[in-house]
Amino acid sequence: MTRRVLAAELVLPGGDQEAVPDGAVLVDGDTIADVGPRDAVIGRAPAGTPVQELGAATLLPGLIDCHVHLVFDASEDPLTAFLAADDAALLPAMVGRAARLLDAGVTTARDLGDRNGLVRKVRDAITAGDIPGPRLLSAGTPVTVTGGHCWFLGGEADGQDAVRAAVRRNLRDGADLTKIMVTGGTMTTTGPRPHQVQFTAAELAAAVEESARFGRRVAAHVHGTEGIEAALEAGADTLEHCTFASAVKGQPAHKHELIDRMAADGVFVCPTFSSTLDSVARERGADTIQPYLDLVRREYEAGVRLVAGTDAGVHLATFEGYAEGLLWYERAGLPVDAVLKMATSEAAAALGVSDRTGRIAPGLDADLLVVPGDLREDLRALRDPLLVLARGRVHVPPAAAERAVLRPQEKVAP
Ligand SMILES: [Zn+2]
Structure with a gap:
């Protein structure tokens, strides 16, 4: 498993943590290594880490x-x-x-x-x-x-x-x-x-x-x-x-x-x-x-x-x-x-698994979900998952793959 940054227009870390507009998450193997504003996360990521730009999407805990x-x-x-x-x-x-x-x-x-x-x-x-x-x-x-x-x-x-x-x-x-x-x-x-x-x-x-x-x-x-x-x-x-x-x-x-x-x-x-x-x-x-x-x-x-x-x-x-x-x-x-x-x-x-999942925070398992648009505006976006990470393993739901809705732009952290 590899290291990667997922960047989206909205990151909802969950729990009592504030929403992060234009945010990002650094995933290292099966673990969340960092979360925060996009530029800060990319700046802290090891040089050469791929950055997946998810655009107008919400990134939230699985x-x-x-x-x-x-x-x-x-x-x-x-x-x-x-x-x-x-x-x-x-x-x-x-x-x-x-x-x-x-x-x-x-x-x-x-x-x-x-x-x-x-x-x-x-x-x-x-x-x-x-x-x-x-x-x-x-x-x-x-x-x-x-x-x-x-x-x-x-x-x-x-x-x-x-x-x-x-x-x-x-x-x-x-x-x-x-x-x-x-x-x-x-x-x-x-x-x-x-x-x-x-x-x-x-x-x-x-x-x-x-x-x-x-x-x-x-x-x-x-x-x-x-x-x-x-x-x-x-x-x-x-x-x-x-x-x-x-x-x-x-x-x-x-x-x-x-x-x-x-x-x-x-x-x-x-x-x-x-x-x-x-x-x-x-x-x-x-x-x-x-x-x-x-x-x-x-x-x-x-x-x-x-x-x-x-x-x-x-x-x-x-x-x-x-x-x-x-x-x-x-x-x-x-x-x-x-x-x-x-x-x-x-x-x-x-x-009893709060020490492993349920929020996006460093050290927790990389259980992540990407849905289109701003989820706070419309919960129905949860009907259309674009990308799922389960303990770091990438899963593209067949419906998303068929619609080819996710066209990630990949960049590399400087
Ligand atoms: Zn039952």
Whole structure:
């Protein structure tokens, strides 16, 4: 891997760092070596370093998808397709899905549930440089109750001891974190419903305690209010979905107190907005989505740490549609800079990888994304990534290559 300067009319280093008009980034192999005003970066770069002029484009940190499932195909009925495929058929399909995440500018993705350690195989092949793809964090097989949400992935455990053993096995086998199904979910039509809690408080506490012993985090799948309370009580690190699903019409009376508690605890919430919402809006009307948008806006205003994740792989949540999910946060009324933090620096904090990615800063991995124009003016530019660097490896999305939109001018630093 080589040294190069990428220069663009706008660099958004991310986090709390100021935007840099006419900025540049020096990449050395797989690492960011420098960032700042264009002339200063070129002046500090070793003589002879190639300079790629990106022109009217925005250079920002690579995006982070906090919630994907490489084993699912994002079709109308991902479960049937999954159950019909053996591991030998699933693996190459998963490799293709990882590449599509990269096409969308996603340079880090957290997979929250597979079977038989398949994601770890993809993760390790990407890390070794054998195949293209984002940095993957794998939860392995989610812990659930017998017959509970996603039981078919193989992670059934009942009782404290069994939960501890399931967590330990997963982490021993190389999972990066624990995923626990605190409530039922929509993909599993039998077993507990989304508003119902699956585990006892003691079982949830055992899962968090065992993970902590391994130095690993816990992602909690939660829909209903009781599940949210139980996950907070147990000390889960991230709350997935967090829809406040209820068995009865209307919202629970203490919903606002619970949101305030989420903010006070500093727990990360991943509302999993995705391209699925576009199809829901088309089929059932935008009004059906409004309560979810209002909820996320209320959480944002209360100071809840929100992060972006798409649940890519489930019903119509596409691997190339990361931008569509972000646009829904904007429609919910969140400012553009807050939405971008959800996708970069805050997501990195939630995943425990802030020391590697999520911002453009010297010493961090060269995870970078280039999109046309000024991204602050129009988030839809994220639909058209021109260039992606994943740990320094250059990836030109096929759509960009076909349109030949990127015609870099190369110069050399004096
Ligand atoms: Zn999921």
